[in-house]
Amino acid sequence: MSPVIESDEQKALRSAVAALGTRHGRDHDPAALWSEAAKLGYLGVNLPEAYGGGGGGIAELSLVLEELGAAGCPLLMLVVSPAICGTVIARFGTIAQKEQWLPGLADGTRIMAFGITEPDAGSNSHRITTTARRDGDDWILTGRKVFISGVDIADATLIVGRTEDARTGRLKPCLFIVPRDAPGFGRRQIDMELSAAEKQFELTLDDVRLPADALVGDEDAGLLQLFAGLNPERVMTAAFAIGMGRYALSRAVEYARDRAVWKQPIGAHQAIAHPLAQAHIDLELARLMMQKAAFLYDSGDDVAAGEAANMAKYAAGEACVKAVDQAVHTLGGNGLTREFGLASLITAARVSRIAPVSREMILNYVSHQTLGLPKSY
Numbered sequence: 331m332s333p334v335i336e337s338d339e340q341k342a343l344r345s346a347v348a349a350l351g352t353r354h355g356r357d358h359d360p361a362a363l364w365s366e367a368a369k370l371g372y373l374g375v376n377l378p379e380a381y382g383g384g385g386g387g388i389a390e391l392s393l394v395l396e397e398l399g400a401a402g403c404p405l406l407m408l409v410v411s412p413a414i415c416g417t418v419i420a421r422f423g424t425i426a427q428k429e430q431w432l433p434g435l436a437d438g439t440r441i442m443a444f445g446i447t448e449p450d451a452g453s454n455s456h457r458i459t460t461t462a463r464r465d466g467d468d469w470i471l472t473g474r475k476v477f478i479s480g481v482d483i484a485d486a487t488l489i490v491g492r493t494e495d496a497r498t499g500r501l502k503p504c505l506f507i508v509p510r511d512a513p514g515f516g517r518r519q520i521d522m523e524l525s526a527a528e529k530q531f532e533l534t535l536d537d538v539r540l541p542a543d544a545l546v547g548d549e550d551a552g553l554l555q556l557f558a559g560l561n562p563e564r565v566m567t568a569a570f571a572i573g574m575g576r577y578a579l580s581r582a583v584e585y586a587r588d589r590a591v592w593k594q595p596i597g598a599h600q601a602i603a604h605p606l607a608q609a610h611i612d613l614e615l616a617r618l619m620m621q622k623a624a625f626l627y628d629s630g631d632d633v634a635a636g637e638a639a640n641m642a643k644y645a646a647g648e649a650c651v652k653a654v655d656q657a658v659h660t661l662g663g664n665g666l667t668r669e670f671g672l673a674s675l676i677t678a679a680r681v682s683r684i685a686p687v688s689r690e691m692i693l694n695y696v697s698h699q700t701l702g703l704p705k706s707y
Contacts, residue, residue, distance in 0.1 A: 334618065334621065336393075340389070340390065340393060343372075343375070343390060343393060343394070344393050344397055346370070347367075347372060347393070347394050347397040347398060348397045348400065348401060350363075350366065350367065350370065350372070350398070350401075351397055351398045351399075351400065351401025351402070351403050352401050354366075354401070354403045355401065355402055355403060356402035356403065356577075356671045358402075358403040360403075360405065360527040360528075363398075363403055363405065364405060364407070364438055365438060367394070367398075367405070367438070368437050368438025368439070369437075369438075371384055372394045373394075373408065373411075373412055373435075373436065373437070373438045374412055374416070374432075374435060374436025374437065374438075375390040375391050375394060376388055376390060376391040376412060376413065376416065376417065376562075377412060377416050377420055377432055377435065377436045378420055378428075378432065381420070381428055381429070381432035381433050381436060382432065382433040382436040382437055383416075383420075383432065383436040384436075387624065387627070387628030388413065388417070388562045388565050388566070388624045388627050388628055389621065389624035389625060389628055391408065391412060391413055391562075391566065392565050392566055392568070392569035392620060392624050393569070394408065395408045395409070395566055395569040395570055395573060396569040396570075396572050396573040396576075396617075397573065398573060399569070399570055399572070399573015399574050399576070399577060400572075400573045400576040400577050400580070401573075401577065402577045402671070404570055404573055404574065406479055406480070406526065406527075406528045406570070407441060407479065407480050407483075407528060408566065409563060409566040409567060409570060410442070410443055410444045410479055410480060410563075411435055411441045411442050411443075411480075411484075412435050412436070413562040413563060413565075413566045414444045414488070414559040414560075414562060414563050415431075415435065415442035415443075415444055415488045415559070416431075416432065416435045416436070416442075417558060417559055417562050418488065418505060418546060418547070418555060418558055418559040419431050419432060419435075419546060420432060421547075421555070421558050422505075422546055422547030422548070422555045422558065423546050423547065424543065426543060427507070427543070427546060431486075431507075434485075440485045441480065441483055441484045441485055442484055442485065442486050442487065442488055442507075443478055443479060443480050443481045443484035443486075443487040443488070444478070444479075444487065444488050444559070444563075445475040445478045445481075445487045445488065445489045445490060445508075445533055446458070446475070446490040446556075446686075447475060447476055447477050447478070447686075448460065448473070448474060448475055448476060449474060449476045449532075455490070455503065455556070458473075458490060458491070458492055458503065459473055459474075459492075460472065460473025460474065460475065460489065460490070460491040460492065460535060461473060461491060461492055461493070461494075461501070462491040462492065462493045462504055462506060463493070463494070464493075465539070467541070467542045468539050468540060468541060468542065469506065469539070469540045469541075469542070469544060469545065470537050470538070470539055470540075471489065471491055471506060471508065471535045471537075471538040471540060472535055472536065472537055472538070473491065473534075473535050474532065474533065474534055474535070475489070475532065475533040475535075476520070476532045476533075477520065477530050477531075477532075477685070478517075478530065478531045478532075478533055479528045479529075479530060479531075480528045480529070481510070481517050481529075481531040481533065482517070482519070482529055482531070484510060485509070485510055486507050486508055486509045486510060487507075487508050487510070487515075487533070488505055488506070488507055488508075488546070488559075489505070489506045489507075489508050489533075489535070490503055490504075490505060490556060491503070491504055491505075491506055492504065493549060502549075502550075502553070503553055503555075503556050504545060504546075504549055505545070505546040505547065505555055505556065505559075506540055506544045506545055506546065507540075507544050507546060508535070508538060508540065508544070512538050512539075512540070513538070513539070514535060514536040514537050514538040514539070515533070515534075515535060515536075515538050516533065516534040516536065517531045517532070517533050517534075518531060518532045518534075519531055520532055523677065524677050524678060524681065525674040525677065525678070526678065554632075557632065557636060558632065560686070561623070561627050561632065561635050561636055561639045562627060562639075563686050564623070564639035564640055564642065564643040564686065564687070565620055565623045565624050565627065565639050565642060565643070567643050567646070567647075567682060567685070567686060568616065568619075568620040568623070568639075568642040568643045568645070568646035568647075568682075569620060569646075570682060571616070571643075571646035571647050571649070571650035571679070571682035572613055572616055572617050572620065572646050572649070572650065574650050574653075574654065574675060574678065574679060574682070575609070575613045575646075575649055575650040575652075575653035575654065575679075576613060576653075577675075578653050578654040578657035578658075578672055578675055578679075579606065579609050579610060579613065579653045579656075579657055581657055581661075581670060581671070581672060582606055582656065582657035582660040582661065582672075583597070583606060585660060585661050585664070585670075586602050586603070586606065586660055596660075602660060605656045605659075605660075606656060606657075606660065608652075608656075609649070609652055609653040609656050609657075610653075612645075612648070612649035612652060612653070613646075613649045613650075613653060615645060615649070616642065616645035616646040616648075616649045617646075619638060619641050619642040619645050619646075620642040620646060622638050622642070623635055623638035623639040623641070623642040626638050627639065636699075637695075637696070637699060637700060640687075640692045640695050640696065641692070641696070643682075643687070643692065644689050644692045644693070646682060647682035647683040647689060648683070648689070650679045650682045651679045651680065651682070651683060653679075654672070654675045654676060654678075654679040655676070655679075657672055657675075658672050658673065658675075658676060694706075
């Protein structure tokens with residue numbers, strides 16, 4: 331099946347998830363929605379059937395998040411728990427790690443957060459200073475993380491640290507499962523103006539001692555394993571943005587059809603209609619790139635998926651911000667009221683431009699990797 335034309339199973343999944351989202355709506359209870367989505371098998375559609383998942387891929391999981399977002403009730407932890415952490419463990423974890431984590435991630439009874447961003451590293455993963463050193467058979471982790479979503483509801487956090495390569499002395503990335511109650515593992519909630527159900531945290535790892543089996547995958551394949559999680563993250567962020575943009579656009583279209591200030595609805599005026607049409611086109615174009623990225627990733631082409639996932643995230647972020655802005659503008663003063671539920675999206679939409687990697691870093695990536703232009707840094 332090409333990435334452009336969805337299979338009958340994908341169309342049925344999209345319809346079913348849309349119905350679930352419509353039932354819960356904008357004023358949803360995230361815990362109740364998470365629980366029902368889990369019971370219906372939507373949370374683990376990308377995870378292996380052998381561990382309770384749906385046996386699909388990021389194409390199916392991104393579809394779930396997009397439709398929930400389009401109904402006004404996106405679940406941010408879908409990006410983190412099954413998409414990043416579930417994918418990394420499914421691809422690189424030991425049999426014991428898969429048995430311990432994947433069934434719970436698939437049925438929603440367990441949640442895992444993901445810790446990569448650091449205060450002084452930003453988008454530069456090469457500056458990560460969280461280090462892991464051996465102590466006998468154990469690992470000792472020390473460092474800080476910031477803007478980590480959902481740590482308060484997560485059973486564990488997949489932490490990106492760095493270990494020293496014995497041959498070169500250089501630091502290389504490695505992934506560790508850190509249980510929420512591990513001694514020395516502290517968290518502080520960050521006071522955000524962003525209105526979201528999921529809270530953001532700063533983490534401290536003060537000589538956190540972990541057993542040998544806390545390391546996920548091969549110690550020497552850290553970068554490959556890291557990007558196995560980051561590419562799905564970008565695809566899912568695109569889905570999050572597209573869903574949000576679709577929700578805002580649908581509210582604006584509904585308003586423009588009904589609101590009559592002169593003799594006909596304001597949607598009859600091209601100054602209102604054309605920007606909404608442009609927003610729809612941009613969202614559809616972004617979805618095409620998202621579908622391509624998911625298709626490439628699920629096909630096992632990590633290199634091509636990396637380029638497409640970055641492009642999809644960029645396009646979706648831009649389309650989302652424009653759609654939300656135009657939706658609020660269409661409603662005028664009503665667009666800023668709590669009743670219509672669009673004002674909070676102004677801040678939320680910016681996230682898709684900033685996280686998990688800024689649009690400028692994506693432009694850098696395309697400049698260097700795709701166009702072959704020299705680096706400025």
